[in-house]
Amino acid sequence: MEKLLYTGKAKQMWQTEDPAVLRVVYLDQATALNGKKKDHFTGKGGAANAISSLVFAYLMKQGIETHFIKKLSTNEDLVKKCEMFPLEFVTRNVIAGHFASRYGLSEGEELPSPVEETFYKSDELNDPFINESATIALKIASKEELAQMWGICRKVNNLLKPLFAQANLRLVDFKLEFGRLSDGKIILADEFSPDNCRLWDLTTKQHMDKDVYRRKLADLTQTYDEVLERLEAVIKEG
Numbered sequence: 001m002e003k004l005l006y007t008g009k010a011k012q013m014w015q016t017e018d019p020a021v022l023r024v025v026y027l028d029q030a031t032a033l034n035g036k037k038k039d040h041f042t043g044k045g046g047a048a049n050a051i052s053s054l055v056f057a058y059l060m061k062q063g064i065e066t067h068f069i070k071k072l073s074t075n076e077d078l079v080k081k082c083e084m085f086p087l088e089f090v091t092r093n094v095i096a097g098h099f100a101s102r103y104g105l106s107e108g109e110e111l112p113s114p115v116e117e118t119f120y121k122s123d124e125l126n127d128p129f130i131n132e133s134a135t136i137a138l139k140i141a142s143k144e145e146l147a148q149m150w151g152i153c154r155k156v157n158n159l160l161k162p163l164f165a166q167a168n169l170r171l172v173d174f175k176l177e178f179g180r181l182s183d184g185k186i187i188l189a190d191e192f193s194p195d196n197c198r199l200w201d202l203t204t205k206q207h208m209d210k211d212v213y214r215r216k217l218a219d220l221t222q223t224y225d226e227v228l229e230r231l232e233a234v235i236k237e238g
């Protein structure tokens with residue numbers, strides 16, 4: 001019998017009969033403001049899953065290890081079970097979102113080199129910013145593990161910036177999460193979809209990510225479907 005382990009803001013995780021394998025279900029919902037705003041969007045879970053599966057498969061082909069095993073259906077995947085680090089690794093190529101509001105800047109300028117920020121995952125605390133020494137002092141991750149995870153973030157950025165550019169999308173920023181397998185190996189986990197990155201159309205500058213929901217700009221599922229179509233075209237070509 002499968003057991004529901006966790007219901008998150010956009011996904012559910014189920015323990016399968018294999019202790020090393022989980023089933024992920026992408027939900028047809030979006031949340032903002034740390035879950036305070038929540039709405040149903042038919043087809044959104046399937047689109048986010050399709051995008052994330054494509055991106056993870058692409059990264060794995062390029063030698064990056066992830067938790068992704070295979071897509072089971074429109075809304076479901078099988079993934080490797082790992083012990084998640086309660087950390088969010090945000091990489092920013094362009095000034096946007098909280099980086100703009102925090103420092104009183106307007107959005108849109110390319111940063112001279114990517115800005116890297118780590119946040120401690122906690123809904124109660126509102127995911128506070130955490131630096132390296134606090135992460136180590138609180139035994140959340142070691143210095144070596146942090147270096148390894150940031151190394152993967154940089155590789156992902158270097159691979160995905162040009163991939164999205166081929167789809168006429170600017171990879172503005174993104175958030176990654178990591179887990180540890182039972183043998184101690186660190187792998188990329190969670191997802192990569194417009195729920196956790198910012199994508200701007202390179203020509204029209206239109207937002208093509210969850211900001212269309214946060215800022216009420218356009219239809220969310222349609223936007224994700226458009227990103228998926230463009231990504232499928234460039235990944236098939238390549």
Ligand code: C5P
Binds near residue numbers: 090195
């Ligand atoms: O909100 P902020 O500007 O800090 O977000 C930076 C990037 O990280 C965005 O792409 C956003 O979607 C993502 N993010 C996320 N989950 C969070 C916070 C940010 O996926 N809890």
